Amino acid sequence: MAETPRQKTVVVGAGPVGSLAALYAAQRGHAVEVYELRNDLRDPLTTPLNFTKSINLALSTRGITALENSGNDTLLDHVFDATIPMRGRMIHGIRPSGELYEAQQDYDAHGRTIFAIDRAGLNGRLLDILETLPNVTIFFNHKMTGADFRRRKAWFEVQDKPKSTSRSRERLPEIEIDFDFLIGADGAHSSVRHHLMKYVMMDYQQHYIDTLWCEFQIAAQKSRDIADDDNDAAFRAKFAISPNHLHIWPGKDFMFIAIPSDDGSFTCTLFMPATEFANLEATQDDGVTLPAFFDRHFPGVTQLIPPADLIASFQSNPHLPLISIKCNPHHFQASVVLVGDAAHAMVPFYGQGMNAGLEDVRVLFALLDKHARVESNSPDGDNDSTSAEANRALALAEYSALRVPDAHAINDLALHNYTEMRASVLSPVYRLRKFLEEQLSVYVPWLGWATKYSRVSFGNERYSEVVRKSEFQSRVLLGGLIGTVSVPVLTGLVFLLIHRRRVSNFMGSVARHAKYVAIWAANGFKR
Structure with a gap:
């Protein structure tokens, strides 16, 4: 009897969600190909899609559960080695007397924590695992330019050399690939979603909130003389403020936050209406306005970030928008499905963007497994390709039915939580x-x-x-x-x-x- 050919699963996007989807598919014996627009994401010189570092990620139970179910025994242990538990929020403010204060608000009455994690570290570990699997091939610098989801074909432009700054450039080579199943995990500005809209009557909503964000850094503390056997004290000494909290300076109409990194630094983000950014940009020539603004609205920050560094970060780091995307459905027949930001990009205020994307992968493959376990009429007990395709179509239809309302719900919760973080925490x-x-x-x-x-x-x-x-x-x-x-x-x-x-x-x-x-x-x- 001829051996049944492997299902060919193509994943577009090699971020954390796409990489996890590829790992799930590989563990089920699929022939997996991953196509990524950017250069190898483990290369420090690779430019992120938004041209800056990502807002630090918070890993919670949904993401942890998805990683646990990946089928790789070492993945979760490796991930946790580079995380920092955060037990709650630390609210910073100033009393009428001029005294600075910190007020702790635990996330959970039962002592549970979320975990600060570096996106690049998580992504790198997933890619390292994928590269060891014989049934996975990763293609970097491949831009999706077209797709035919009925004939199951896709086209990619091969970008082997840096992009030209000129508008007129030579045409890059393009390849055509076939697939049985394609997973779109290529982010908020998804090419897969763009082409999927030609095949389904997709309800699509894109919303930019009136808030921009800019990144800053609180540097790690210089080493102190601490006993060699006191590892916990040595770890905490690296941090200028508590490493086990998400720090918030609420400003009612805007806020400043700080999330710990395992090297002792904090990745900080200023969230503020575009008009406020414009006002500060217009008054930066004197080099004084920005620190004064921080002292007035975010007391204590200029003691953690020197004013010169504050100004340099504000001027050199881009001021980026925040987008919220909803769409319905998330699939077409048996051939293509959207996961992660491609299906439901959300603002970052609930810390659920990555967690929801990783959960997408777990739910998707659980449904694919459920519908694959059907009785076969074949004397040999094997499902033919037609029944496999029909089962996959049923699984994807159920996936859209389940995940669309959930994606819309967490999008709305994330928007609402911005008000909570910048204002309600003081209520x-x-x-x-x-x-x-x-x-x-x-x-x-x-x-x-x-x-x-x-x-x-x-x-x-x-x-x-x-x-x-x-x-x-x-x-x-x-x-x-x-x-x-x-x-x-x-x-x-x-x-x-x-x-x-x-x-x-x-x-x-x-x-x-x-x-x-x-x-x-x-x-x-x-x-």
């Missing part, structure tokens, strides 16, 4: 609700109560279910709060009404008796 109402939900989750666990953040970051519930349960909890809390306030008020009103009626009855009785006394007096007190 007594926000802190009260968080406290009540945490106390209920700790002391009455059988109620199944949890904060929205803990459901998103420390579990694998569907994002749409998280929203539904959070809205239910909000209604219950609001009803309870109204009841708590209104019951004493209503009780007081009832008491006053009863009291008023009693007083009224008493006064009426007094009036009647006074009337009788007056008549009696008029009769000379004669009976």
Whole structure:
């Protein structure tokens, strides 16, 4: 009997999500080809797509679960070696007296943490693993230029030399490839999604929020004299501020954050409306305005980043937009599917962009596995290519049905969390609700109560279910709060009404008796 040919799976995009998708496919015996627009992402000279370093990533339960299910025993251990646990937010501010303060807000009442991780380190480890697998081939500097998803063909421009700065350049060679299944993991400005729109009636929404971001750095501390056997103290001494928190300087309409890196530095990001950036850009000639702006809105930052470095970063690092993308569906028949930012680019304020993308891969392959386990009519027990294709089509249809509402839900949560991080963290109402939900989750666990953040970051519930349960909890809390306030008020009103009626009855009785006394007096007190 002839051996059944391997399924050829093509992955477009070699970032963390695309690399994990390639690893999942390879573990299932597919012949995998990965095509990446950029040069080898492990090369420090490779220019990122947004022409700057990425905002540091936060790895949470969804991403960890996806990595655990990759089939590679060493991947997760290697990843955790380069992570830093973050137990919560550290809110920075200044008191009316001029004293700087830090206020800790733990993410979870049960002590669970998320993990700061360097994107390049995670990506590099995944690519290293892929290169050791005999059924995986990686092609860098390949730009997707076309696709026919019915005939399952794709075309790539081979960019072996640096791009010319001139508008007129020689035509680069193009290759044609065939595939059985293509996974689009090529980011927010996805070529796969662009070509997919020609084959499906795709609902597509792209939204830029009125916020730009710019990157800064808090440098690692110089080495101190610490005992050789005190590894924990030596580690912490590298950091200018707590390494186990995401640091936030909330500014109501903007904010500054700092996320730790394992070398002792912090990658910092300023998020601010475009008009504020324009105002600061217009007044940078004197070299004074920016530090003064930070001292006014983000007290203490200029003690961590020298003013000269602050100005240099602001002037040299680009001021980049933040995009939110929704689309539906995420697939076409049995031939192509979108994962990660290609399907649902989101703003970074919930730390779920990468986690949602990695979860896409886990859910996708779980559904492919489920639909592949069907009874076969073949005497040899093998599925023919037609049934395999039909099963894959069913799996992709179910994938879109599941992931579209979840992708839309986390996109909306990420947008909402920007308001929470830059303003609500200072609100007594926000802190009260968080406290009540945490106390209920700790002391009455059988109620199944949890904060929205803990459901998103420390579990694998569907994002749409998280929203539904959070809205239910909000209604219950609001009803309870109204009841708590209104019951004493209503009780007081009832008491006053009863009291008023009693007083009224008493006064009426007094009036009647006074009337009788007056008549009696008029009769000379004669009976």
